[in-house]
Amino acid sequence: MKAKWILMGTALAMFLILGTMIPQPAWSIPAFARKEGVTCSMCHTTVPHLNEYGFRYRKAGFRDPGDIGKELDSFNYADVFSARVQARFDVKHRDMGNNMTTTSNQLNLHEVTLYPLSGSFGKHFGSLMELSAANEDFLEIENAYFRYTAGNEDAWYTIRFGLFHPFEGYGASDRPYALSRPFIQGSTANNGAGNATYFKLWGFDQAGMELAYVKNHTTASVTLFNGTFVTNDEGKYKAFPAAGGHLTKTAGFKNSDSKDVQVFLNQAIDENGSGLSAYYYYGQSDLPIPGVAPSNFMPSTSFENDFHRVAGYGSYVLSPQFEVMAGASWGRDNSADTLGTISTFNSQGFFGEADFHPSDITTVGGRFDYFDPSTDIDNNQKWGATAFANVPLNDGLQFIAQFQHVQQKRGTMADLKDDNFQLRMIWIQ
Secondary structure, eight states, X not given: OHHHHHHHHHHHHXXXXXXXXXXXXXXXXXHHHHHHTOOGGGTBSSTXXXXXXXXXXXXXXXXXXXXXXXXXXXXXXXXXXXXXXXXXXXXXXXXXXXXXXXXXXXXXXXXXXEETTOEEETTTEEEEEEEEEOTTOOOEEEEEEEXXXXXXXXXXXXXXXXXXXXXXXXXXXXXXXXXXXXXXXXXXXXXXXXXXXXXOSSSOOEEEEEEEEEETTEEEEEEEEOOEEEEEEXXXXXXXXXXXXXXXXOTTSTTTTOOEEEEEEEEESSTTSOEEEEEEEEEEXXXXXXXXXXXXXXXXXXXXXXXXXXXXXXXXXXXXXXXXXXXXXXXXXXXXOTTOOEEEEEEEEEEEEEEEEEETTEEEXXXXXXXXXXXXXXXXXXXXEEEEEEEXXXXXXXXXXXXXXXXXXXXXXXXXXXXXXXXXXXXXX
C-alpha cells in the first residue's frame, strides 16, 4: 500500500511540474512544417491531436487542399524526412489480492522512428513511411503507403494503398492526448474458457486499400484489409496482421484468402476538434478450438470467427480551454466449445474524457474507461481511470506524463489492480 501512495505522489508531482511549464511551438512531423513554413498550431491543438485543417491536410495527401492538382514549386529531401526518439520512465504497482503485490520501476528507450519519403509529390500523390525499432528488436513498419488525391479544396476523393494504421479519426476518434488509447480500442473480446478473439480496433497495422471522399466537413471511407491471423509464436498464441513477408496467413485455413471490410465516417462540427465519428468493421479469422495447444493449431483444430465491431465517438469543444469526449463500442464474435460447437457472444465498452488546455498547445485531462469482454460472463469486466499532462516544450521536444489505475474482475478471485505511471520524453526533427 505504501508503494501505491508513493507512485500516486510521484505522478501528481510530475503533473504539477509539467502543468506549470510555459511551452513554445513544437512539431508533430517537422518535415511538413518545414515544407509549409508554419508552426504546429496550423494542424494541431496539442500534438498529436489534429484540428480540422490538420485532418484535411492529411486526407489531401499531406498538402493544403487548395493545392490538389498543382505542381510543387521544388523538391527538397528535408521536406520529406523526419526522425524521432522516445525515452520513458515507468513505475508499476500490481495488487493481485491476498497481500500479493509487486512494484517495479524502469528507465527505457521506448522507440526510434524514421519517417523517410513522407509528404506530397507530383500533382496528386502523397506517401507516408513510418519505420520504428526498439533496442535489440526488429524493425516494425507502422505505415508504408501511397495516396492519390483528385478534386478541389471543397470536395475530393483519395485512394491509398499499402500498410497503414486502422483508421484516420477526428475529435474523440483521433490520436489521444494521453499515452494510452481507450479500452474500447485496445481490448479484445473474450468469452472465457480459451475463447480469446485477439482482434482489437487499434493495434494492427494492416495491408489494405482505402477509398475516401471528402466533402466540406464530412469524410466517408471504405477500406478493404488483408485481415489478421493467429499463429503459434514461441509456444503461445499471438495475432498478427497479414501484411506480407513473414506475416502471411497460413495456407489451408478457411480464411487464408478472406478480406476484412471497414467503413468509417467523420463529421467535423468545428475546426477545433468538435465532431462525430462512426465505425463499422467486419472480419473473418481462424481461431483455435479451446484446449488445443499452440503447437497443434491447424485447420482441423480451428473454427471460424465471423466478427463485427461497431463504435461511435463524439467530442465537443466547450471553449478554447475546455473540451469533452466520449465513445462507445459493441462487438459480436463466435466462440466454440472443446468439440468445436459454435455459439455467439457480445462485447461492449465506453469511455468519457475531459481535457483542459491551459495554453494553446498544452493539455491536461482525465479519462474513465469501461470494457466488458463478454456480456455472457459475470464478473469479467474492467474499468480504468487515467490522468495525463501533455506538454510540448520547444521545437521538437515534448513531455507526456500519465497515471492510470486499472481494475479487472476475475470471477471468484480477487480483482486484479494495476497502478502505472509513465513519463515519456519525445524528440523529433
